[in-house]
Amino acid sequence: MEPTLNSDEAVAAVLQSSESEKDSTSNEEGEEYLPGNEELCSSSEEEKEEETKMELDSQWRSKNGEILWCPTHEETLRFFPASILTPGPTHYATARISSPVSAFDLLFAEDLMQLIRHFTNLQGKRSVKQWKDVGEEELRAYMGLLILAGLYRSQHEATESLWDGVTGRVIFPATMSRKRFQQINMALRFDDRLSRPGCRRENKMGPIKDLWSKWSSRLPTFFNPGREICVDEQLVPFRGRCSFKQYMRLKPAKYGLKIWALCDVQTSYAWRLQIYTGKSESAKREVSQGMQVVLDLTDGLKGHTVTMDNFFTSFPLAEELRKRKMALVGTLRINKPELPPQLLNIQHREVMSSVFAFSRNAALVSYVPKKSRNVLLLSTKHREPQVENSGKKKPQIILDYNKCKGAVDHLDQVSTIIHQLFAKLFTVTRC
Structure with missing residues (x-):
């Protein structure tokens, strides 16, 4: 026969049973919401994947895979132009130019004109009957007529028409005769044709190589670009x-x-x-x-x-x-x-x-x-x-x-x- 409890003992027993159930419920709830190791790893991997995706969206890789580009310019360095420039004619040029003639002489210096005269006269003696050597002034006049012909857009115009009394330009016959102009045209050379065997195989510019290199190398000495x-x-x-x-x-x-x-x-x-x-x-x-x-x-x-x-x-x-x-x-x-x-x-x-x-x-x-x-x-x-x-x-x-x-x-x-x-x-x- 079970012992009987008085009123105080019964109340104490009920309270003890209630606290035990509360602790048990609390433990069950804790086990339900505490993440395990597998859940923690899964969450970390998802965050890394999200960060990687955001990083890829902010960086574009080139087709060859060697360059990373960004759609924004926050990380781009500022551009600072280097050095102070002084554009315009050089001191060398301004000290030597006082007229259009002196400007021409600067571009076609004496050594260039001498080279043209030497080889033109050499070829003229070989190929033109009763050849008369070209002098310095005559060669300058000849080159001036070529430049004027270009100015008049006459590259497709017959030489005879330039000297014609009706269709021609007065300055051409006033400078030299048409026969003399054609003689210089025929004899004009920039090297000795007989002393360049096989030059085309070595350099296609062989006949004008020396003249071109001397003339083009002078261009930077006259002007500083902006x-x-x-x-x-x-x-x-x-x-x-x-x-x-x-x-x-x-x-x-x-x-x-x-x-x-x-x-x-x-x-x-x-x-x-x-x-x-x-x-x-x-x-x-x-x-x-x-x-x-x-x-x-x-x-x-x-x-x-x-x-x-x-x-x-x-x-x-x-x-x-x-x-x-x-x-x-x-x-x-x-x-x-x-x-x-x-x-x-x-x-x-x-x-x-x-x-x-x-x-x-x-x-x-x-x-x-x-x-x-x-x-x-x-x-x-x-x-x-x-x-x-x-x-x-x-x-x-x-x-x-x-x-x-x-x-x-x-x-x-x-x-x-x-x-x-x-x-x-x-x-x-x-x-």
Whole structure:
């Protein structure tokens, strides 16, 4: 028989039972909400995956996987133009120029004129009956007539018409007779034809190599280019016989001699020129030709911004120019490996929209001027996503590119007056 409890003992027993149930319930609830080790690991992995995804969204990898681009410019370093420039004629030039004649003499110095006279007289004695040696003044007069013929756009005009009493120009017969002009034309040479066996195999420019190198090397000594310079190709119209004559369908003249030119944007002064003689038969295929041309033309310069088209522009060139204290602004071909895929997909892009990508020292922009058209530019000068507020909403990179790119094209227009002189110079390379 169970013992009976008085009232106090019964109350104590009930309270003890209630506390025991409360502790048991508390333990069960604690076990239900405390995460185990597996749950903690799973949560940590999800956070890492989320962080990795955010990092990938903030960094775009180039097609070759070597360059990381960011859609924002926060980590891009500021651009500081190097060195103080003093553009314009050099002290050497200003000290020697007092008239148009002295300017001509500076470009065609005595050693050049002596070289032309020597080999022209040598050839004249061999090939022209009753040859009379060309003197200094007569050679200058002959070259002046060639420049005037270019000024009058008479490269396709017969020589007889220039001396004609009705259709001609008075200055031509007043300077020299047509017969004498044609004699000099026939005898004009820049080297000894008999003493250059096999020169074409070694150098296609053999007949004019010495003259060209002496003349073109003088150009940088007369003028200091400004902050903005431009590299591009120029076509000197020419349809005569020449082994390195080029066909360029986009140029007005179509046929001629291709010259790489570095020009000052402000004045279109040709600071350095390089003739393209075509592919070498003996040498291996030239790699990164555009890059090498720019590095050759800009050798000795620093503190400038070089504008160029997509034949030359590349990220390795931009890095090399930056090491030389120069900036680059240029269009890019769509197949360049340094481009991130995010700039190439324009399927759902709006017209006149721009997408930027930045590295530490460079900026890329993709601009859609019209549907299905993607314009790509690279710049180491611009470091912010600046876009004009009105009009076609072009990025500042494109505005600066358009402002500077026309320097060589303007040189084409200006230099038409001396194309007649260059055409004669290249004509003799066939001999």
